Amino acid sequence: MAIARAEVDAIPQREAFEPTAYHVKRGGEGVALDIRKFNLWYGKAQALYDVSMEVQAGLVTALIGPSGCGKSTLLRCLNRMNDLIDELRIDGEIMVGGQNIYASSIDVIALRKRMGMVFQKPNPFAMSIYDNVVYPLRVDGVTNKGVLEETCERALRSAALWNEVKDRLKESALGLSGGQQQRLCIARGIASDPEVLLMDEPCSALDPIATAKIEDLISELKGQYTIVIVTHNMQQAARVSDNTAFMYLGRLIEYGDTERIFENPDKTQTQDYVTGRFG
Amino acid sequence: MSTEIADRRATGTAQTVNGRAVRRFTADVSAVGEPALWGFGGALALGIILIAGFLGLIFVNGVTTFWPKPIAVVETVDGRMLAGVPTRTGVYRPGERIVEAMTPEQRAFLEENQGFSERTLFRTANFDLTGDDFTWVSDYQKTEVTFPADFFYFERREWGPFVGRIAGIVIDDVAIPAEAVDMALLRREQREARGRFEQIRRIERRDIGAVNYRIEQERLSRRRAALRHGADSPQAEAAAAAAATRIAQLEEEFRSHQDRIAAIRAIDRENRIVLETIDGRQKETELSQIVRFFAANDLSFTDKAGIYVARWHEFLTTEPREANMEGGVLPAIFGTVMMTMIMVVVVAPFGVITALYLREYAKQGRIVSAVRISVNNLAGVPSIVYGVFGLGFFAYTMGVTIDQLFFPERLPSPTFGTGGILWASLTLALLTVPVVIVASEEALAAVPRSMREGSLACGASKWQTIRYVVLPKALPGIMTGLILAMARGAGEVAPLMLVGVVKLAPALPFDQFFPFIHLERSFMHLGFHIFDVGFQSRNSEAGKPMVFVTTLLLLTLIVAMNSTAIIIRNRLKRRYATGHF
Ligand SMILES: Nc1ncnc2c1ncn2[C@@H]1O[C@H](COP(=O)(O)OP(=O)(O)OP(=O)(O)O)[C@@H](O)[C@H]1O
Ligand SMILES: [Mg+2]
Numbered sequence: 001m002a003i004a005r006a007e008v009d010a011i012p013q014r015e016a017f018e019p020t021a022y023h024v025k026r027g028g029e030g031v032a033l034d035i036r037k038f039n040l041w042y043g044k045a046q047a048l049y050d051v052s053m054e055v056q057a058g059l060v061t062a063l064i065g066p067s068g069c070g071k072s073t074l075l076r077c078l079n080r081m082n083d084l085i086d087e088l089r090i091d092g093e094i095m096v097g098g099q100n101i102y103a104s105s106i107d108v109i110a111l112r113k114r115m116g117m118v119f120q121k122p123n124p125f126a127m128s129i130y131d132n133v134v135y136p137l138r139v140d141g142v143t144n145k146g147v148l149e150e151t152c153e154r155a156l157r158s159a160a161l162w163n164e165v166k167d168r169l170k171e172s173a174l175g176l177s178g179g180q181q182q183r184l185c186i187a188r189g190i191a192s193d194p195e196v197l198l199m200d201e202p203c204s205a206l207d208p209i210a211t212a213k214i215e216d217l218i219s220e221l222k223g224q225y226t227i228v229i230v231t232h233n234m235q236q237a238a239r240v241s242d243n244t245a246f247m248y249l250g251r252l253i254e255y256g257d258t259e260r261i262f263e264n265p266d267k268t269q270t271q272d273y274v275t276g277r278f279g
Numbered sequence: 280m281s282t283e284i285a286d287r288r289a290t291g292t293a294q295t296v297n298g299r300a301v302r303r304f305t306a307d308v309s310a311v312g313e314p315a316l317w318g319f320g321g322a323l324a325l326g327i328i329l330i331a332g333f334l335g336l337i338f339v340n341g342v343t344t345f346w347p348k349p350i351a352v353v354e355t356v357d358g359r360m361l362a363g364v365p366t367r368t369g370v371y372r373p374g375e376r377i378v379e380a381m382t383p384e385q386r387a388f389l390e391e392n393q394g395f396s397e398r399t400l401f402r403t404a405n406f407d408l409t410g411d412d413f414t415w416v417s418d419y420q421k422t423e424v425t426f427p428a429d430f431f432y433f434e435r436r437e438w439g440p441f442v443g444r445i446a447g448i449v450i451d452d453v454a455i456p457a458e459a460v461d462m463a464l465l466r467r468e469q470r471e472a473r474g475r476f477e478q479i480r481r482i483e484r485r486d487i488g489a490v491n492y493r494i495e496q497e498r499l500s501r502r503r504a505a506l507r508h509g510a511d512s513p514q515a516e517a518a519a520a521a522a523a524t525r526i527a528q529l530e531e532e533f534r535s536h537q538d539r540i541a542a543i544r545a546i547d548r549e550n551r552i553v554l555e556t557i558d559g560r561q562k563e564t565e566l567s568q569i570v571r572f573f574a575a576n577d578l579s580f581t582d583k584a585g586i587y588v589a590r591w592h593e594f595l596t597t598e599p600r601e602a603n604m605e606g607g608v609l610p611a612i613f614g615t616v617m618m619t620m621i622m623v624v625v626v627a628p629f630g631v632i633t634a635l636y637l638r639e640y641a642k643q644g645r646i647v648s649a650v651r652i653s654v655n656n657l658a659g660v661p662s663i664v665y666g667v668f669g670l671g672f673f674a675y676t677m678g679v680t681i682d683q684l685f686f687p688e689r690l691p692s693p694t695f696g697t698g699g700i701l702w703a704s705l706t707l708a709l710l711t712v713p714v715v716i717v718a719s720e721e722a723l724a725a726v727p728r729s730m731r732e733g734s735l736a737c738g739a740s741k742w743q744t745i746r747y748v749v750l751p752k753a754l755p756g757i758m759t760g761l762i763l764a765m766a767r768g769a770g771e772v773a774p775l776m777l778v779g780v781v782k783l784a785p786a787l788p789f790d791q792f793f794p795f796i797h798l799e800r801s802f803m804h805l806g807f808h809i810f811d812v813g814f815q816s817r818n819s820e821a822g823k824p825m826v827f828v829t830t831l832l833l834l835t836l837i838v839a840m841n842s843t844a845i846i847i848r849n850r851l852k853r854r855y856a857t858g859h860f
Contacts, residue, residue: 081732086643113738123729125748136737139747188737 023256038092062241116189122181159187179210341831363401614802621704630715666774669706698779701798711764718760
């Protein structure tokens with residue numbers, strides 16, 4: 001990571017950098033997230049350079065790139081999770097439904113309620129399975145038991161976890177296995193029926209079977225939700241996504257149709273990365 | 280190859296392999312850390328031995344104190360007789376003057392032991408007659424030690440215990456000589472006398488106490504009217520007149536209670552016992568003055584066990600008497616527990632809210648660091664300084680203001696303007712709040728960031744995140760802090776001496792009069808009781824057993840309170856681990 005940062009700093013000027021190659025596959029439902037000339041600094045170190053991309057609604061968008069290239073940073077900007085970090089500075093816009101989410105008038109909590117997020121490591125709360133899943137509804141003020149129970153079942157079914165936990169909903173979520181916990185977090189992410197689902201390497205801690213389940217799940221959820229997924233696994237990106245964004249040293253190198261990225265990319269850097277020649 | 284490596288390890292010296300110097304892979308003693316390990320283990324063992332020894336000493340002494348001990352009758356060389364309970368022995372070297380006055384045999388005896396002699400401390404009791412509770416008797420002075428069955432140990436309400444014979448009793452003003460005393464009758468009469476004593480006490484406490492309370496209320500209402508409307512106003516005069524008639528009624532009631540007491544006292548006076556010391560001096564006393572008596576050398580095991588239990592019962596359920604040297608410690612138990620409870624109730628929200636603000640809301644920077652350092656340093660301020668502060672701020676500033684605002688009719692006698700259980704609890708809360716803050720902050724900081732992010736990503740506000748995710752997760756850690764604070768607070772004595780602990784407070788901090796809990800009252804505390812009995816009493820030797828018993832009780836109490844808290848904490852841990860919104 002430290003090396004990557006040094007390299008980022010070493011790139012002298014923007015002009016020296018070639019513009020992003022675009023060949024985006026359109027979903028027909030329009031643009032869910034429109035990132036416009038987005039720059040981000042952690043203190044003095046710049047982590048994102050002029051990123052512009054239109055995330056297609058209803059499709060799965062994969063973010064790939066070597067470690068430290070800014071995938072998580074970009075993803076966490078989409079629901080403003082980066083707000084927690086001191087000394088963070090941004091420039092540019094991210095438009096959601098015609099509004100810049102970094103405008104001062106935006107209600108961050110309302111924004112986050114429209115987006116579900118699944119983290120790299122499963123992070124269930126120290127509550128029962130049931131309470132974990134309905135947490136987004138509860139904080140939204142829903143108290144109707146029927147609604148909560150129905151939502152819990154629907155979300156757990158979507159996350160392919162229902163059959164495993166339906167008899168132990170009142171037990172602690174911390175007693176689940178890692179893969180089950182991750183699927184629980186996915187259920188939590190989709191419980192409040194968000195428009196966008198953000199996933200940061202959701203399978204990095206999972207075994208191949210759990211990974212396959214989650215990939216199936218992503219394929220099933222496609223169409224209902226707009227999904228942005230960060231992954232280090234090329235095959236996974238190729239399997240589940242419609243569009244892929246390749247990032248390198250804080251820049252968006254190429255963004256477009258997944259098939260083309262993996263078979264016939266416009267940029268040599270992309271070619272090198274997806275064929276495993278560097279990264 | 281492997282032998283070569285083994286060889287190198289074994290020798291650990293510089294070697295050249297194929298003409299090149301190679302690094303040694305040896306593990307010398309300091310690297311393995313064996314000596315350090317022994318050091319750590321030794322330090323731990325030493326600590327454990329010290330603590331175990333200390334606890335063992337308190338436990339053994341505390342537990343054995345109430346076991347009845349025999350009475351020895353000692354005859355000395357110069358023909359003196361004394362009766363007493365052997366309490367401890369020791370070796371000493373008699374002074375030259377004493378040695379000069381000795382008989383040749385005694386001197387020979389001494390010389391055999393290189394000039395040292397053993398001596399025994401006897402509790403001879405009978406302070407009212409001899410002016411002394413204890414007597415040392417050296418071994419060379421003794422000629423004969425016997426344990427006669429007709430010697431009794433009397434525990435009295437006044438003057439401490441009495442050791443001697445029964446020279447006769449007077450029942451319903453009819454004298455019965457010693458030979459004719461029927462022990463069963465005596466026991467029954469003593470029990471009845473004891474019942475009468477308790478009856479008197481009840482009348483005094485409950486009935487007369489209530490009358491006094493109401494008279495005081497009347498007096499206060501009169502003063503209140505005078506203060507509100509002016510001393511000469513018609514309202515004040517009306518109130519005074521009304522109060523006067525009611526007080527007259529109450530005084531009538533008071534007199535009737537006193538008559539009842541006088542009647543019981545008259546019966547008391549008709550039932551007496553004549554006690555006789557070993558040297559024939561007699562003392563006649565009312566039976567109601569005897570708390571308990573037994574023939575110390577003529578007890579079966581069950582008798583002893585019965586006395587043991589009865590003494591513990593008395594200790595735990597009654598008030599002290601004889602300047603705290605005897606009787607029970609009930610008010611002190613109540614004082615200690617109640618003060619600790621109030622302290623926890625105050626310190627818990629205060630400390631946790633402070634920690635929440637410091638950790639979750641305040642912008643981490645120089646000011647917060649400074650605050651944090653100050654809080655940590657507060658834990659090192661001598662506790663007596665807190666006592667001074669509590670007295671100056673709570674009692675003399677806040678208390679006096681409260682008195683002026685809410686209790687003007689009672690002035691100049693202070694209500695809250697002096698030490699009391701509330702101020703003591705607040706002082707201790709102040710003393711222990713750093714512990715709670717530090718522990719809570721650590722517990723909050725230990726909640727993983729990923730959990731907070733998970734909650735925020737669900738659209739929870741910061742407060743919801745803290746309330747539903749962070750606090751439940753941190754609660755066991757916070758409870759640990761509270762437990763530490765509680766242990767520290769319950770054992771603290773020095774500051775309390777300034778803010779409300781007293782030697783004797785017969786009135787508990789709660790009773791049947793509105794508002795039932797009287798936070799302004801001064802109170803008794805086990806820690807202070809230990810100090811008082813052990814070091815402030817007329818005879819520290821007599822107080823020693825009490826010191827051990829009280830210490831044992833205080834330790835037990837603290838352990839009990841802590842265990843309760845720990846059980847609650849573990850419950851919470853389990854509850855939050857198994858699902859709760
Ligand atoms: N909180 C932070 N403070 C300072 N710098 C940060 C912070 N988080 C990330 N960075 C830096 O920003 C750059 C991008 O980090 P980011 O986490 O987005 O990488 P990534 O692409 O997700 O990498 P990985 O695949 O290893 O997760 C890195 O150089 C990292 O060191
Ligand atoms: Mg990452």
